[in-house]
Amino acid sequence: MRKARVLIDRDFAIGHTDPRLFGAFVEHLGRCVYGGIYEPGHPTADERGFRKDVLALVKELGPTLIRYPGGNFVSGYNWEDGVGPQETRPARLDLAWFSTEPNSFGTNEFMDWCRAADVAPMMAVNLGTRGGDAARNLVEYCNHPGGTALSELRRTHGWDKPHGVKLWCLGNEVDGPWQMEHKSAGDYGALAREAAKMMRWIDPTIELAACGSSGRNMPTFGQWEDTVLEHTFDHVDYISLHTYLNNYKQDTASFLASPDLMDSFIDEVVAIADAVAARRRSNKRLMLSFDEWNVWYRTRRNRADRVREGWPVAPPILEEIYTMEDALAFGGACISLLNHADRVKVACLAQLVNVIAPIMTETGGGAWRQTTFFPFAHLSRFGRGKVLRTQAESETYDSSYYDPRGTQEQSFPVPSVPYLKTAAVATEDGGLSLFLLNRDLKQEMEVSVEARRFGRLKVCERVELRHDDLKATNSKHAPDTIKPAPLQNVTFEGGRLQATLKPASWNVIHLSAS
Ligand code: AHR
Numbered sequence: 001m002r003k004a005r006v007l008i009d010r011d012f013a014i015g016h017t018d019p020r021l022f023g024a025f026v027e028h029l030g031r032c033v034y035g036g037i038y039e040p041g042h043p044t045a046d047e048r049g050f051r052k053d054v055l056a057l058v059k060e061l062g063p064t065l066i067r068y069p070g071g072n073f074v075s076g077y078n079w080e081d082g083v084g085p086q087e088t089r090p091a092r093l094d095l096a097w098f099s100t101e102p103n104s105f106g107t108n109e110f111m112d113w114c115r116a117a118d119v120a121p122m123m124a125v126n127l128g129t130r131g132g133d134a135a136r137n138l139v140e141y142c143n144h145p146g147g148t149a150l151s152e153l154r155r156t157h158g159w160d161k162p163h164g165v166k167l168w169c170l171g172n173e174v175d176g177p178w179q180m181e182h183k184s185a186g187d188y189g190a191l192a193r194e195a196a197k198m199m200r201w202i203d204p205t206i207e208l209a210a211c212g213s214s215g216r217n218m219p220t221f222g223q224w225e226d227t228v229l230e231h232t233f234d235h236v237d238y239i240s241l242h243t244y245l246n247n248y249k250q251d252t253a254s255f256l257a258s259p260d261l262m263d264s265f266i267d268e269v270v271a272i273a274d275a276v277a278a279r280r281r282s283n284k285r286l287m288l289s290f291d292e293w294n295v296w297y298r299t300r301r302n303r304a305d306r307v308r309e310g311w312p313v314a315p316p317i318l319e320e321i322y323t324m325e326d327a328l329a330f331g332g333a334c335i336s337l338l339n340h341a342d343r344v345k346v347a348c349l350a351q352l353v354n355v356i357a358p359i360m361t362e363t364g365g366g367a368w369r370q371t372t373f374f375p376f377a378h379l380s381r382f383g384r385g386k387v388l389r390t391q392a393e394s395e396t397y398d399s400s401y402y403d404p405r406g407t408q409e410q411s412f413p414v415p416s417v418p419y420l421k422t423a424a425v426a427t428e429d430g431g432l433s434l435f436l437l438n439r440d441l442k443q444e445m446e447v448s449v450e451a452r453r454f455g456r457l458k459v460c461e462r463v464e465l466r467h468d469d470l471k472a473t474n475s476k477h478a479p480d481t482i483k484p485a486p487l488q489n490v491t492f493e494g495g496r497l498q499a500t501l502k503p504a505s506w507n508v509i510h511l512s513a514s
Helices: 052-063 072-076 107-116 131-142 149-156 186-202 223-232 252-257 260-278 324-338 373-382
Strands: 002-009 013-016 023-025 064-068 092-094 099-101 120-125 169-172 207-211 238-245 287-295 344-350 360-361 367-369 387-388 389-395 396-402 411-418 420-427 432-438 445-452 459-467 489-495 495-500 506-514
Touching: 002 420, 002 432, 013 420, 023 287, 023 445, 052 360, 052 367, 052 373, 064 107, 064 149, 064 344, 120 131, 131 149, 169 186, 186 223, 207 223, 223 252, 223 373, 223 411, 238 324, 238 344, 238 373, 252 260, 252 324, 252 396, 252 411, 260 287, 260 324, 260 411, 287 324, 324 373, 324 432, 324 459, 324 506, 344 367, 367 411, 373 432, 373 459, 373 495, 373 506, 432 445, 432 495, 459 489, 459 495, 495 506
Parallel strands: 002 445, 023 064, 023 344, 064 120, 120 169, 169 207, 207 238, 238 287, 287 344
Antiparallel strands: 002 389, 013 387, 092 099, 360 367, 387 420, 396 411, 420 432, 432 506, 445 495, 459 506, 489 495
16 A cells, blocks of 8 residues: 655645636537537437537536637638528538538637536637737627727628637647648747737737747757747737657556656746846736647547548547546646646647547437546546645656657657645635546555644545546446546545555545535
């Protein structure tokens, strides 16, 4: 049995979680939109074609913000194709995912869907094949009340009131050669700066995120952020980060260590952003938008998993089936995000339905939860409040994480990985949430948490997610193979919590003020 000790003090805080930390992502990709959130004719569809079974699961999952419409897709997207009468909208080839985009779902449908799902929109503009002009026109179409050609166009399309979109991404992964009209950092920085200026001149209340690196493993990481921020620092509020964790090597211990590289990635981007600020003698602190994160590898490298020949509409691509161990690595990523609540203000789980997603559907049929659904739902439900510094003592292990990029094979050292990965949140109701990931694959862990300067607390919720088979999955036929169960052996007395965590388990304990 391993032992771990954690000390927290209600006054020692990292920062408050921004409600937008619990975001997700809907891209025009595979069956995320068509056959996912939108399926006219489905038995549960409402009059707008929104699947109500999916909406119910989205509400249970609890995202607060949805990034849209891409992703790689946005770098070739003409937003004008997706507005106006549906019967006159053009079908187009989508060169991001080699499929046909029918455009029957577009900006206005997305805004209506966000209202139905009770989430805020985060829109991305095309800074691949298009530029500042199309971007500023979209802001005018969405946010200007009326009296101009584009705002009146929205009104004639049936949306009288402006959508009031507050958060905007200036393009997507422009550092990646796979992107339509991939650019150098200098070219992108200048383009993003000019687009940002015009977008904000139209609506000064909007917030803007510049593209950072599409991964810490990119050869240009670091230099990219530095150059882009030299151009955009005065015009943007966020710099983006993307990470997809993998277990290509079937080395589970290293896979579970890999979220710690998200911590490093965040620290490094913060250091670069603050260095750019220092060069300007500026006290502005740029915040981070971790607007794509997840586990993704099985359907990533083989063309057959990414592309269906013949330019189909909504092909079943990137339909990653998540295992128990994926949910553990995913939970580690949730803890990394919480522990950087001071600088990571926006985060989007990529993606929401069918495409590398916590929710799966059958076209014409049912919907179910993947294993990763649960840590995200716990994060959103129990993670709101003041994240506390955790002083943890846990034994550690060394690992090396394989993270290839294209044809380049590369590994990164992850030294001194604590078996216990943890976060603590003082919740708004005076309670305390503890997120506890036991990364030991074989041994149980006895955890003792001393919670200082809290009033009287009592154990209110305690859940555990684990399975003897780390490769177990949920499916249409067995949707409940992996699901949370009550965590046994939890006591709280005299400000000290004792719990025994099973090997390879994700655990959440919520204490309420008594
Ligand atoms: O989420 C899938 C894809 O991953 C997105 O389109 C892209 O931005 C990233 O490479």
